[in-house]
Each structure stands twice: as C-alpha cells, then as structure tokens.
Amino acid sequence: MSDHLFASLRRWPDLEAPNLFAVDASDRLILDEAATQLEGLQAGELVVMGDNYGALTLGAATLAGCRGIRVFQDSLVSELALAANAGDLSIHYESHPLDASLLSGARVVLMQLPRSLAELDEWAQAIARHAAPDVTVIAGGRIKHMTLAMNEVLGRSFNEVNAGRARQKSRTLTAFGIGHDDTELRFPTTSVLREPELPVDELTVSAHGGAFAGAALDIGTRFLLTFLPEMKPDAATAIDLGSGTGVLAVSLALARPDLAIVAIDQSAAAVASTRETADANGVGARVEAAREDALTERPTASADLIVCNPPFHTGATVHAGVALRMLADARRVLKPGGELWVVFNTHLGYRDYLNRTVGPTRQAGRNSKFTVTVSVRA
Template sequence: MPEFPYSRLRRWPDVEADNLQAYDATDVLLVERALALGVPGAEIAVIGDEYGAITLALTDAGLRGIRVHQDLATGRRALARNAEELGLAGFVSHELDGDLLIGARLVLLQLPKSLAELEEIADAVARWAAPDAVLVAGGRVKHMTLGQNEVLGRSFGRVQAERAERKSRLVVASEPLPAPAEPPFPVTAEHDGLTLVAHGGAFAGSRLDIGTRVLLEVLGVAPGALRQAQGPRGGWVAELVEAAGDGGWVAELVEASRTVIDLGCGTGALAAAYALAHPDARVIATDRSAAAAASARATVAANGLADRITVTHDDAGSELADASADVVLLNPPFHLGTSVHTGAATRLFEAAARLLRPGGELFTVFNSSLGYRAELTRIVGATEQLHRTAKFTVTRSIRR
C-alpha cells in the first residue's frame, strides 16, 4: 500500500506559515495503531483530528464509515478541502454526542490542551461507546501531563501510557466505567448578575477571564459595574467619561441602537453583558469552536437573552455580511493550539475590518506585551488606547 501523502495536507482556512503544518507524528502513530488493530471503519470514531490527517489516512487505507468530530470550524473546512483535493470520501462528521460514539469500539483522540475538555470527551466515550471500547489518545510528549492520565482514570478502569516515539506518546484507556447519571459538563457559574455556562472545550470555562473582565469594565458593562454605568459612575468608566466629557464614546454606546458582534465569543460573556446593558442592541456572538458556540447558546438562554442574541459556529464570522456591524467586541487568542502565534489575532482583526461599516468601532483587549495597536491601525483604522495595565491593553479602532 502506498504511503499516505501527509505532506499534501493543508491547514486552510486556518493560519498557514512555514513553522505550522497540517499533521504531526502523533497523527501518524494513531493511524498506525488503528491499522494494526484491524477494527472496521464503521466502529472507529476520531476526535480532535485537527485538519483531517487521521481520518483521511485511514480512509485512504480502505476503511469506510469512520465517524469524526472536530471542535473547530476551521478544522472541519480543512478536512473537507483536503478530502476533495485527495479524492477521498466515506467518513461522516458529527458533534460530540451519541451519534458519534454509539457502537464505536475504537476511539482515536488527539489530546486536547484543556483537562476540562478531555474530561468531557472521556465521559462521552464511556457513556456512549461500546462496552469494550478502547480509547487511544496521543499527544506530543512536551505537552503531556500526568493530569491527563488522572482525568482518563475517572472514566476508564485501565489507563496505560506507552513509551515515547518520534517525540509523541500514546495513552491507551480501556474498560469504560459506568457513566454518572449527569455528565460533568456543561457547568454554570454566577458572576454578580451574569450567568456563564461552559462546556469543557470553552476557554476559561465558566470563569470570567481577566481580559474579558477588563474590556467589560472599560465599556461600563461588567458584572457588578452596570449600576455604575447606569447611575453614578466610578472606576475606569468615570475616568474615561471625565476625559471625554458626557458626550464621549461611553454615552454614544448607551444611546445608540446598534448591531454588535462578539467576535470569538467563547462562552458569550461579552455578548450577554453588552445585551443586558443595552436592550436596544442587536447582538451576534460567533466562535469557530463548537464547544464555545454551544456554551454561548447556553449562556444566552441562562440570562434570558435568547430573543436578542444570535449565536453562530463559524470561522471568523465568515458567514456574516460585510459592513453589517456598528460595533465589534474582541478578546483575541494568541495561541494556535499549543503554538504561540499571532496569526489567529490578525485573522480576527481582518474579519473585524470586513464586518464593520465605515466609522464602526472595534473594541479590543489584548496582552500588553503584544503591542497590537500599530497592526490594528493598519488593518482596521485609527486606533487609540483606552486603558492599559502591566498585563492588558484596551483599544478602540475606528473603521476607515
């Protein structure tokens, strides 16, 4: 059998660069193990196949009926594109649910970065897969921890880490344990009037991450700060209003009925807090992570905002119309998987520029060390710093 052409795989529409590739040694080890076990394709589920390397290599080897779940919209599109380029078919995409796992005897997993995401996946496998199912999980050794074994041990009676090979390692989990009556996710937390709901794969979980909190406080819509914005103003909002006058941008945000996009919405904290503070605003929350989109939908429902916020699972708002937004709110990531790379933020800056009408406003929070202000000015338009701490900077960009 000819060797599968891994080098032909592309990451598109995700960021592509010389130091980023569409497969790694872990993908190859997982494929080799699956072929050695000889399990029929209809009894195999693949989870976390970033750009389709595992699914397509097994399909190319003649296995049919493989079920695959990818959290990211970019990964789903890359899989479809790579399959078309290689002329391969015969696999089916699913969400992380029973349809993905019922009857599966072999589950192949690229280990996620988050232990919470791993816990939700392990529970799903033990809950829905065949009673004799085996989960073969793999990752790059430098990113693997004993905590991952401990998490797998909550859902499987036997967990065995194998020797490292090609700087990757496989962990085999077998003997699924009885699943609890209620799954461990989603989880819910209250934040002084704002309810956040999170699946395991959602960034920051049900916590209100510090960057998002900083942006909400600058906008005057943070949990516990809404009273300050609506009544006597204090804190950072007071400082900004004092500097700009009562006719400044804070007042403009409150008075205008606007279309607002929470780009890369995560659990929907920005969208929900903004909608609670601005009843006339039309809010759209979008994220490329299926876990994030599901979390945001649950957050929207928990805050009674289902009729005012639309949530989409999309790649950088690609399905939203050009020049359709008055305001974009953005807390961009600075990681691509386990790699630190600013390309993810740049794609979202470009998306914001496309989505904003001329004169529209982009409010961004980012790590101060990244110094995105010049890039925001180049891509979006004139950018001013609204607030800065040693860790975070908040800017306002006006679409040219």
Template sequence: MSEFPYERLRRFPDVEASNLQAHDATDLLLVDRGLDLAADRGLTGAEIVVIGDGYGAITLALMDAGMAGLRVHQDLATGRRALAHNAAALGLVRTPDGDGVSAEAEPGRAASHPESGTRFVPHELDAELLTGARLVLLQLPKALAELEEIADAVARWAADDVVLVAGGRVKHMTLAQNDVLTRSFARVQAQRAERKSRLIIADGPRDVPETPPFPVRETHVLTAFAEPVEVTLAAHGGAFAGARIDIGTRVLLDVLDRVPSAGVVLDLGCGTGALAAVYALTHPDARVIATDRSAAAVASARATMAADGIADRVQVTHDDAGSELPDASADVVLLNPPFHLGTSVHTAAATRLFEAAARLLAPGGELWTVYNSALAYKGELTRLIGPTEQVHRTAKFTVTRSIRA
C-alpha cells in the same frame, strides 16, 4: 497499501506558516495503532470514531487505507473546512459533479465518494458520534476539562468493549491526563514514546453519573456599571477559561459601559459569550451576534444565553472569523483575540480577526479590542481598521477603540 501523502495536507483556511504543520508524529502513531486494532477487531470504519483530528491527517489516512463510514468530531470550524479541502484535494471525496472541490461537510451529513460510498460523517460531541463505537482515536486536547468531557462521553455512549487510543506530543503530556482517563475507564496504560509522541490506551468504561458533567455554570456580579450586572456563564470542557471570566475579558468588561449603543453588535471570537451576554443585558434593544470557530465555545455561549434568559436576543454561530456574515454588517465589534494557535504562540490568529473586523464593520463603526500590552497591536489596528486610541490600560492589558475608515 501505498504510503499516505501526509506532506500534501494543508491547514487552509487556517493560518499557514513555515512553523505550523498540518500533521504531526502523533497523527501517524494514532493511524498505525488504529489500523492494527481495526484489523484485530474486524472493524471497517462505521464503528470507528476520530476526535480532535486537527486538519484531517487521521481521518484521511484511515480512508486511504479503505476505512468507510468513519464518524468524526473536530472542535474548530477551520479544522472541519481543512479536512474537507484536503479530502477533495486528495480525491478521497468529491462533490456530485466530480470536480474535486468539496464544501465543508455539516455535522450529521456524510462526505462521500461516488465510487466508494460514505467515507466520513462529521458530528458534534454527542451520542450520535459515539453510540456503538468500538474504537476511538483521540488527539489529546490541551485542557484537562476538555479531556474529562470527551472521556465521559466515550464511557457514556460508546460500546461496552470500546477501546480509546489517545495520543499527544510527550512535551505536552502529564500524569494528570492519565488520572482524568482513569475516572472514566477501568484500565489506562501509557505506551512507550515514539518520535517524541506517546499513546495512552484506555478500555473498560466505568459507570457514568446520570447527568453529564458539562456544561458547568458560574454566576458573576459586575460592578463597573451604573447598576451591578449579574451574568451566568456556562462552559463545556473545551471552552477557554471555563465558566470564569478570563483577565483580558474582564478588563474589556470594565469599560464596556463606554461602548456606544448600536444596532448590530458582534462578539468576534466569543468564547463562552461573556461580552455578548453583558452587552445584551445592558442594551436590550440591540441585535447581538456572537461567533467563534470552536464548537465547544459555541455550545458554551448558547448555554450562557439560555442561562441569562437572552437566547432569543443573541444569535450564536459556529464560524471562522465571521466568514459567513455580510460585509459592513456590524456597527460595533467586541474582540479579545487569542495569541496561541494550538500549542504555538502566533500573533497571526489576532491579525486574521482584525482583518475580519475590518470587513464586517460598517464605515464609522467601532472595534473595541483588549490585548496583552506587550503585543503592541495599536499600529496594526490603525493600518487595518482606522484611527485607533487607547481607552484603558492595566499592568498587563490594553483596551483600544478603532474607527472603521
């Protein structure tokens, strides 16, 4: 078997930079241990599940080694598209005309190669992903709540003899992760660190509660409006801030009553959907769209809209920076941009969303943005969107209003 060309993998269409890589040592450890366990257990791919594969390094290396029918769950839309692009670039999957250019594989639809059949099938984090699985390879998530939801899902739906191999960079790993895994598995054993990464092996799935632990829900009463607004937020494990209202979103909510009434309002990078839900509750005639690149966020936002009785009035989509929405289609964009890419601090994530807002806003439309004041985005917003003014400022956060030129 030839050495897999990890160096050829790209992050595209995600942010690419010299300090951002498309694979790490943990991917290599997971592949090596996964192939060893697959050989020991006679697995050829269909009983193997890969979760959290950032840009396809794990999935594609397994495919290159001959595994077929892999089931894959990636949270980010950018990761799903990168996996498809990388698979096509390496010739591991092809479109029916054989041109080597692969569109993003949708959940439940197999990505195939005409000579070797089904190679991998994308799924959401659900029973279809895990039923009958005997080996699960997991890149450890940052949030303990996300790990809890994944561990519960594996214990809930996978085969009784399933082995979960979870890996991460040592500097980001904690004993609390072992504790979380112990709630769902009888045996949890950390392995010796290699190349600054470490694997944790878990097996012996425990009995699970009848009802899955996620999404969680929390009701908030907002008093910054003429009349108090009650909103219930729902959150899956991978949703930022859970069912709480993070401090940046709360600062923008404090001035949301100043945002004009509009025909089409877009919550860009919606998270659990707090901004979209509150705007819809206070503007019943508006068409509201909420979009996020995280599948956990999208599932959370949909659950939020259902909890607040507005699912029929708010469209929630899983997309990369609103890429599937038409140009100049929004009158107002609401945005609380992230400043992290995975475990790296990187402002390029916000820049991509500013650029997306510039494309999506109709002329004269408004972008309302909240950001950490230290990041000083006003100049960039003026350049990319148009005239920008400060609307509100706290000790840590700034809210600006930009008019699309």
C-alpha cells in the same frame, strides 16, 4: 502512500507558516498504535476526535481502508481543513456533533488529546455513555503537552488506562473498560459571577469543557468589560468575535436592551456555552450564537460594533497571526463610523496593524498586562 498523503496535507484555512505543520509525529504514532485495532472494522465502527487537519481521518481511510468514519472536531477551522484535504476520500467520513450520533456503536476511537483537561473529561464521558462496551480509545499527543492528570481524567470514565512507549517526542494513552458509575453528566459546568465589572449584580455562566476559561471570568475579558459604557453608545447591532462562554455578548445585551448581538466562535463548545449563558440570563432572544470562521460569513457593513478578546495561539503554538487573521475582515464588516474594540497582551502590539487594516486606532486603556484599543471604520 502515507508519506504522499501526509506531505499533501495543508492547514488552510488555518494560519500557514514555515514553522507550522498539518501533520506531526503524534498523528503518525496514533495510527501506528491503532493498526491492529483498525483491522476488520465494519463501516461506522471507527470514530476520530480532535483531528487537527485530517491526518487521522484520512490516514485511517487510506492506510487501513476504514469506511463510514465518524468525526468530531470542536474547531470549525479543523473541520474545514479536513474537508479541503479530503478530496476523493470525503465519501468515507462524516462530521458529527459530540453526541450519540457520533459515538453510538463505536468500537475504536482515535483521538488527538485536547490540551484542556475539562475538554478531555467531557469527550471521555461522551464515549463512555454512547460507545460500544468493548470500545478502545487510542489518544495521543506531544509529550511536552501531556500530563499525568490526563491519565486520571480518562480513569474517571474507563477502568484501565495504559501509556504507550514514547516516539519522536510523542506518546499515546490507551483506555478501555467503560466505567459503570459514569452516569451523571459533568458538563456543562455553571457558576454565578459577582464581579464589579459586570453590568448586573449576578451573571450565570455555562461552560462546556472546550470553552476558554471555563465558567470563570478571564482577566482580559474582565478588563475589556470596564469599557462597556464607552462602546459606541448609538450602536444597534454588535458582534462578539471569539465569544467563548458569551460573557461579553451577554453583558452587552444586559446593559443595552435595544442592541442585537451576534456571538461568533469557531469552537462548538464555545457556541454551545454562549447559547446556554445567554438563555440563563434571559437574553437568548437577542444573542445569536453562531459557529463561524472569524468574520467570513458576516455581511458587508452589517455591524455598528465589534468586540474581541482574541486568542494568541493556534493549537499548542503561540502565534500572533491567529488574532490578526480574526481581525483582518473587521473593516469590511463594520459600517462607516463603526467601532472595533480589542483587548490584547500589551507586548503583542496590535495597534499599528489595526490602524492599517481597520481605521484610526487609539489606546482606550492599559493596565499592567493588557491594552484595550478602539478602531473606527472611516
């Protein structure tokens, strides 16, 4: 049954390629390590966090007969993939945000370890605050992406953290014994940026654990911000595609008081961070933060301007196709004459792709690491 289930899982709507898989050895290891804990669980006592494409959730439902599974996936793409893979098993799980509705009364948590220590810290603290006192957390991942610091992070919220034996280049960490001094929330973190590239003297940034670059200014965004005055001066509507903590969207709003902006990200942590950053800087009414899969929900010919600092990896795999998938729909969403501004690592060479899919594309600037292009919708 497990082999049939796992063989049927797809990554869609995420990028699919021969070297990209919907299930890996860590999914199988987590389920095997949790087999005893899953026996006899009542409906609603199992929580799954960070399930990439549904292997943990659907595996627990199929192999252990778990029901009423509560699931949190920061990635909307992962959430959509789980829904697409679930089929008749969809009645056995329900998606939740990272709050008490997800974790209240949970006795077992299965987790794919996030790569960000800050994200792991926020997840662990949420479990410790809301789950049952006897909760057991079984978290796993590929060894090459695991560090001893993960044990330390889990140790902030739990009294005991044990590493399991390695198998097929994967390992699990088991945590239990909720700490009693874990009452002060550590997320979101905030910082005040004072950078010459910003349109204001100070910009307050809020960041949840899963938001890229945290409450700092990443170097790609920093370079793209230097072109802010050149970005379609007569634009009335703009989209920040892949908003992260919202620095680009909020900077646009502060520089152009008449501009209406939609900040899109498929990460729940990023959307929450963007919303909080916009509110902290007094532009919350003009920056709409939306959790969407790229531009798929945006109306045709609805934006004068799109700005994007795209990711270059899917999960732990570096793959240029991630950014290209994000940008593929830009031509449809831009109004005629609309502009798409993109910053990317120069070696990735997106310019030809943008020429073909969006419209005439020129290099607006380049430094030692990044290139900024502007594409015009014909």
